[in-house]
Amino acid sequence: MSPFDVYPLFDIEIVRGKGCRVWDSAGTEYLDLYGGHAVISVGHCHPHYVAAVSEQLNKLGFYSNSVHNSLQQQLAEKLGRASGYEDYSLFLINSGAEANENALKLASFHNGKGRVLAFKKAFHGRTSAAVRVTDNPAIQAPVNRGMEVSYLPFNDAGRVEDELRKGDVSSVIIEGIQGVGGIIVPDDSFLQALRKLCTRYGACLILDEIQSGYGRTGRFFAHQWAGIRPDLITVAKGIANGFPMGGLLISPEFKPVYGQLGTTFGGNHLACAAAIAVLDIMEKEQLVANAASVGTYLLDALRGLPGLKELRGRGLMIGLEFEQPIKEIRNRLLFEQKVFTGVAGANTIRLLPPLCLSREEAAEAVGRIRKSLA
Numbered sequence: 032m033s034p035f036d037v038y039p040l041f042d043i044e045i046v047r048g049k050g051c052r053v054w055d056s057a058g059t060e061y062l063d064l065y066g067g068h069a070v071i072s073v074g075h076c077h078p079h080y081v082a083a084v085s086e087q088l089n090k091l092g093f094y095s096n097s098v099h100n101s102l103q104q105q106l107a108e109k110l111g112r113a114s115g116y117e118d119y120s121l122f123l124i125n126s127g128a129e130a131n132e133n134a135l136k137l138a139s140f141h142n143g144k145g146r147v148l149a150f151k152k153a154f155h156g157r158t159s160a161a162v163r164v165t166d167n168p169a170i171q172a173p174v175n176r177g178m179e180v181s182y183l184p185f186n187d188a189g190r191v192e193d194e195l196r197k198g199d200v201s202s203v204i205i206e207g208i209q210g211v212g213g214i215i216v217p218d219d220s221f222l223q224a225l226r227k228l229c230t231r232y233g234a235c236l237i238l239d240e241i242q243s244g245y246g247r248t249g250r251f252f253a254h255q256w257a258g259i260r261p262d263l264i265t266v267a268k269g270i271a272n273g274f275p276m277g278g279l280l281i282s283p284e285f286k287p288v289y290g291q292l293g294t295t296f297g298g299n300h301l302a303c304a305a306a307i308a309v310l311d312i313m314e315k316e317q318l319v320a321n322a323a324s325v326g327t328y329l330l331d332a333l334r335g336l337p338g339l340k341e342l343r344g345r346g347l348m349i350g351l352e353f354e355q356p357i358k359e360i361r362n363r364l365l366f367e368q369k370v371f372t373g374v375a376g377a378n379t380i381r382l383l384p385p386l387c388l389s390r391e392e393a394a395e396a397v398g399r400i401r402k403s404l405a
């Protein structure tokens with residue numbers, strides 16, 4: 032047997048990491064401006080993280096959700112304090128798609144309605160409801176097409192109200208900043224309008240903060256730039272620095288019903304130990320503030336690069352859209368300049384480095400990006 036060949040791969044194997052650097056099997060060092068797809072939040076192999084996960088593994092790796100697990104309580108309290116959502120509840124799962132799946136389901140249980148409003152270029156994951164609200168028919172199989180979804184233009188509150196007025200919408204789901212779509216930042220006024228409209232028409236507002244959350248934009252959640260409070264917030268990726276985990280933050284208006292949601296692995300002891308370590312490191316090293324200041328420095332330094340059509344983003348979530356396709360630039364960055372980056376569509380490079388990226392590393396990154404454009 033061999034792995035299902037569903038990913039186009041670079042011919043590189045990463046075998047070691049430290050902070051914002053990784054090394055391949057030949058010993059070559061790379062600057063990681065991608066964080067393994069926005070997953071590495073506190074840096075590769077942070078000593079406190081390694082110690083916390085190792086210590087937990089030596090005590091207990093797993094037991095089921097049918098008994099108390101005080102690590103879940105500890106994590107919920109810490110996350111509530113760090114995010115400003117102390118009055119919300121936390122449901123833990125194993126991935127971003129699962130977080131959105133449960134958010135859509137909980138919203139529908141709550142208000143008894145079935146239609147969902149999503150946005151053009153949205154990406155919410157690959158499980159059945161999550162992929163259905165993802166604006167990409169190429170990754171929706173016929174079995175995914177059951178749920179009723181309308182994809183609306185971004186930043187058009189009038190169109191959202193037209194749909195909500197029909198009275199059948201259960202939830203509106205939106206990314207804090209669209210990631211896969213190309214680092215598209217919603218207008219603050221659009222998020223504020225969504226909040227008001229959802230309340231007025233009895234729909235739940237779901238903020239997918241899987242890529243944009245957990246400090247990445249220089250606030251704990253990207254939607255906090257707009258000063259709104261969604262009904263449901265989904266998190267994953269950086270939450271446990273690479274240990275598979277997702278979370279759903281649930282406003283107090285939702286009452287839990289035994290058995291309505293459930294999971295075997297969600298919130299397991301190892302994942303909680305990893306996620307608690309992440310929040311401890313974020314607090315001690317002030318990584319949200321670091322993402323804000325290093326992100327501002329990076330955005331300023333990247334402005335005016337040759338061939339750059341548009342620079343978008345907030346904090347350490349940055350999109351560089353070029354006039355021409357970026358495949359060659361990205362290859363030069365990886366194979367000549369030894370820098371990992373992400374991509375969105377044909378023309379946009381995505382930067383999603385660990386939140387601990389230093390000013391010096393950011394300056395080095397800009398230098399290497401410039402060289403790849405020469």
Ligand SMILES: Cc1ncc(COP(=O)(O)O)c(C=O)c1O
Nearest residue numbers: 126127128154155156210241242
């Ligand atoms: C905004 C957003 N939502 C959901 C997901 C899905 O997360 P996962 O791959 O952990 O299921 C992703 C992953 O890229 C994402 O960027």
